[in-house]
Amino acid sequence: MSAPLRRTVEGGAGWVLPVLLLVGWEAAARLGEIPPTILPAPSDVAAALWKLTVSGDIFKHIGVSAWRALVGFAIGGAIGFALGLANGISGISRAASDTTLQMVRNIPHLALIPLVILWFGIDEEAKLFLVALGVFFPIYINTLHGIRTVDPQLIEMGRIYGMSRLELFARVILPGALPSIFVGLRYALGIMWLTLIVAETISASSGLGYMAMQAREFLLIDVVVLSILIYALLGKLADSAARLLERAFLTWHPAFQPQ
Amino acid sequence: MNIAVRDTDTVAPPAGLRFEGAPFFLPEAKSAPLPAPAAREAAAPSGAAFTFKGVRKAFGPKTVLHGLDLHVPAGQFVAVIGKSGCGKSTLLRLLTGLDAPTAGTLEIASTERRADITRVMFQEPRLLPWARVAANVAVGLSHMRDRREKHAAALSLLAQVGLSDRAGEWPAVLSGGQRQRVALARALASRPRILALDEPLGALDALTRIEMQMLLERIWLKQGFTAVLVTHDVAEAVALADRVVLIEDGAIALDVEVPLPRPRRRGSPELARLEGIILEQLLGAPA
Numbered sequence: 001m002s003a004p005l006r007r008t009v010e011g012g013a014g015w016v017l018p019v020l021l022l023v024g025w026e027a028a029a030r031l032g033e034i035p036p037t038i039l040p041a042p043s044d045v046a047a048a049l050w051k052l053t054v055s056g057d058i059f060k061h062i063g064v065s066a067w068r069a070l071v072g073f074a075i076g077g078a079i080g081f082a083l084g085l086a087n088g089i090s091g092i093s094r095a096a097s098d099t100t101l102q103m104v105r106n107i108p109h110l111a112l113i114p115l116v117i118l119w120f121g122i123d124e125e126a127k128l129f130l131v132a133l134g135v136f137f138p139i140y141i142n143t144l145h146g147i148r149t150v151d152p153q154l155i156e157m158g159r160i161y162g163m164s165r166l167e168l169f170a171r172v173i174l175p176g177a178l179p180s181i182f183v184g185l186r187y188a189l190g191i192m193w194l195t196l197i198v199a200e201t202i203s204a205s206s207g208l209g210y211m212a213m214q215a216r217e218f219l220l221i222d223v224v225v226l227s228i229l230i231y232a233l234l235g236k237l238a239d240s241a242a243r244l245l246e247r248a249f250l251t252w253h254p255a256f257q258p259q
Numbered sequence: 260m261n262i263a264v265r266d267t268d269t270v271a272p273p274a275g276l277r278f279e280g281a282p283f284f285l286p287e288a289k290s291a292p293l294p295a296p297a298a299r300e301a302a303a304p305s306g307a308a309f310t311f312k313g314v315r316k317a318f319g320p321k322t323v324l325h326g327l328d329l330h331v332p333a334g335q336f337v338a339v340i341g342k343s344g345c346g347k348s349t350l351l352r353l354l355t356g357l358d359a360p361t362a363g364t365l366e367i368a369s370t371e372r373r374a375d376i377t378r379v380m381f382q383e384p385r386l387l388p389w390a391r392v393a394a395n396v397a398v399g400l401s402h403m404r405d406r407r408e409k410h411a412a413a414l415s416l417l418a419q420v421g422l423s424d425r426a427g428e429w430p431a432v433l434s435g436g437q438r439q440r441v442a443l444a445r446a447l448a449s450r451p452r453i454l455a456l457d458e459p460l461g462a463l464d465a466l467t468r469i470e471m472q473m474l475l476e477r478i479w480l481k482q483g484f485t486a487v488l489v490t491h492d493v494a495e496a497v498a499l500a501d502r503v504v505l506i507e508d509g510a511i512a513l514d515v516e517v518p519l520p521r522p523r524r525r526g527s528p529e530l531a532r533l534e535g536i537i538l539e540q541l542l543g544a545p546a
């Protein structure tokens with residue numbers, strides 16, 4: 001079998017099981033094996049998607065959720081990145097803040113939800129705060145770790161060749177820390193969706209989580225399942241985007257070399 | 260050039276010499292007529308001489324070098340050998356200014372800044388994995404501003420080490436020997452007057468090693484820098500160097516000339532004899 005053909009077949013093989021599951025699910029639902037109050041048929045979910053698309057509601061909710069995710073991520077990620085850089089480079093900064101941050105890290109951020117509701121009510125700030133806090137730590141920890149583990153021999157080499165501090169940072173330290181920063185980025189993206197799902201489910205007046213909770217009240221199980229699927233899809237999308245970035249920035253990395 | 264190169268303007272013979280009986284030690288060689296460094300390559304800046312005077316280096320309570328004296332004339336190729344941990348790397352770090360001596364002085368016969376005229380090559384190539392081969396060489400060209408000029412210079416340096424066709428590659432895809440050649444090109448980029456080599460060939464296989472030795476010798480002959488090669492391979496030392504220095508107990512225990520003509524034939528009886536004598540001293544020396 002030729003290599004491209006084999007790759008196509010192997011790639012296709014991964015899809016056989018999901019397709020079978022879907023067909024089985026549809027059949028079982030149609031035959032009444034799965035009561036519609038437990039799980040709707042895939043075709044019903046598709047119909048719900050169509051209805052919400054026509055009414056435009058779905059775009060509104062996805063838009064609100066994506067906005068919260070991105071803004072929260074930008075705030076938490078930027079602070080985490082900046083502090084990670086500062087503490088990676090400066091011993092004084094590290095001594096001053098790292099212990100405190102490591103202590104705060106032990107508090108699960110979702111445990112703060114009651115407190116956050118007291119502080120912010122159920123406004124946007126509450127959700128942005130939770131997402132930012134959740135995203136902060138993986139970015140901070142991995143940026144710090146990346147910078148602290150840059151090969152000291154390379155740093156010495158940079159000094160020997162007369163690099164200024166700025167050059168040393170831009171040409172040696174930051175690129176050396178990048179693989180670790182990307183690990184943090186992908187991890188943070190996962191936390192970002194997770195936090196948002198929980199926050200929107202508990203308290204919101206718009207967004208995907210709100211849509212799901214509303215649907216639950218009216219027993220629209222197809223819409224509940226639909227919103228779960230959309231969450232999964234958005235999570236996958238964010239991860240793929242991060243992978244794409246990783247590929248673009250780490251072309252030099254042995255893991256991304258064509259064999 | 261048929262004789263080991265030694266400059267006429269040198270001062271006293273190396274201190275701590277105790278190898279009077281060696282057949283190859285020629286104290287008179289210093290007065291032999293020499294080709295001027297200019298004869299090697301017109302535009303090249305020649306090597307710089309340097310002198311360690313009573314240099315002591317301690318790390319905390321542990322003294323590594325006890326008052327080491329060593330004079331190396333301009334353009335000489337010195338090999339430094341000694342048991343692991345005896346302070347060879349420390350010597351190079353002092354020479355290149357990466358560390359400062361605890362006591363004693365180190366003089367370099369040049370008015371330029373030491374950081375500008377010394378370069379060091381390590382056992383690891385220390386290439387930036389995220390920079391292409393040409394960009395890695397350009398790290399050594401910090402004195403040039405113009406990007407295109409830099410790239411052109413990097414390409415010509417790569418040609419010198421036989422790697423012109425790999426300029427656009429990532430270091431990860433090169434072999435160990437090729438990476439060391441890139442590191443050599445980078446070290447040569449600023450035309451150093453002293454090149455310190457800390458076991459740069461130690462991790463290479465035997466054939467690649469010999470190839471690299473010949474490349475190194477060819478470039479040294481052409482550019483005339485002062486070369487200080489740390490090696491654990493006595494055969495390599497006698498094949499390449501004008502002079503072999505043995506460090507033991509923090510000082511120079513043996514200082515021997517290698518007055519054999521170049522190019523030297525590997526495996527020749529003269530080289531083998533000299534290697535034997537040095538090894539005997541190295542192994543037979545009281546611990």
Ligand SMILES: Nc1ncnc2c1ncn2[C@@H]1O[C@H](COP(=O)(O)OP(=O)(O)O)[C@@H](O)[C@H]1O
Pocket residue numbers: 318323341342343344345346347348349350
């Ligand atoms: N920065 C340092 N701090 C403490 N000890 C050191 C340091 N650098 C070297 N040493 C010690 O000095 C001795 C000589 O080291 P080195 O010059 O690297 O030996 P080698 O001859 O193998 O190159 C070793 O015992 C080593 O442990």
Ligand SMILES: [Mg+2]
Pocket residue numbers: 347348349457
């Ligand atoms: Mg060493």
